[in-house]
Amino acid sequence: MTGDIARPQLSLKVRLRFDRRTGRYLLLYPETGLELSRTATEIARLCTGEWTVDEIAQHLAQFHTEISPVEISRDVLDFLKTLAGRGLLQGLQ
Template identity: 50%
Template sequence: MRRGPDSQDRDPLAPPRLPVRRLRRARLGARGRAGVISTESRPRLASKVRLRFDRKGERYMLLYPEKGLVLNPTAAAIVRLCTGEHTVGAIVERLVEEYPTQTREALEREVLEFLSAMADRGLVHGDV
């Protein structure tokens, strides 16, 4: 007889602290760092990730194996510039021109947070 739900049951009553062996490890890049993006990085999409425009929904989506991610207009503007040619600083400069009501510092912080989250998911690589 079971005493209660286990963590693999995805039950909200599961114990809050999981044993270390059950935690997912961060994906490490070629240099042993997980998703490190700086202003000098030249972000590019991972090899299996594609940016597509959905004409029906009139929105951009990131498509990757068996999954998809709907992007808001700002995220789409960032991802469109992730070709490996532009640095994060250059991407921020373009966004400052496109969104003049935002400060450069705020945009830089948000772009770095967004790209770091995308890198942690394995969708973006930040080559220096």
């Protein structure tokens, strides 16, 4: 599935939570969590199943003009593939 039609969504077992102690967001799932970087958080927040990969990248590109949209798209897709590889994401296959 390509970026123009894939609509990634966090798996049912995954929760995105803000940790007030560290000021960072965590992806929580059974027995483990991922402390996300700022850009990883921006991407994860848009994994609602309603945004395509391309829409996510285009949306973020509006706020990060210091880097090319192509590079953002690549980073977004790489990150989403990593999450999918851990079983944390659906809708990307």
